[in-house]
Amino acid sequence: MKPRRLFIVTLSIILALCSAAQEMKIFSSDGYLSSCLVNRIYQDSKGFIWIATEYGLNRFDGTRFVTYKNVPGDSTSLCDNYVREILERRD
Numbered sequence: 001m002k003p004r005r006l007f008i009v010t011l012s013i014i015l016a017l018c019s020a021a022q023e024m025k026i027f028s029s030d031g032y033l034s035s036c037l038v039n040r041i042y043q044d045s046k047g048f049i050w051i052a053t054e055y056g057l058n059r060f061d062g063t064r065f066v067t068y069k070n071v072p073g074d075s076t077s078l079c080d081n082y083v084r085e086i087l088e089r090r091d
Helices: 003-018
Strands: 038-043 049-053 056-060 064-067
Touching: none
Parallel strands: none
Antiparallel strands: 038 049, 049 056, 056 064
C-alpha cells in the first residue's frame, strides 16, 4: 500500500473511532421495560415516550421509566396488563 493511501486509511479509522454522535443504550426488561414484547411506541405532545408491552404501559421522560400496570380493585389503574394501542387525547 502506498504511504499516502495508508495515511488516509489510518486517519479515516482514527476519526471514525473518535467521533461518537450518540451513545447507544439497549433497554430491556431487566430493570427498564416491563416486558421485552413491545406492541407500540408513541411520543406524545409533551415529549414523553410511551411503550405498550404485553405486561404494562411504560413511560420514558428522557431520564427514567415509569411502569403502569393493572392493580386489582383499583378502578383508576389499567384494565389489563396487555397493552396493544396508545392514543393521545386533546386534553
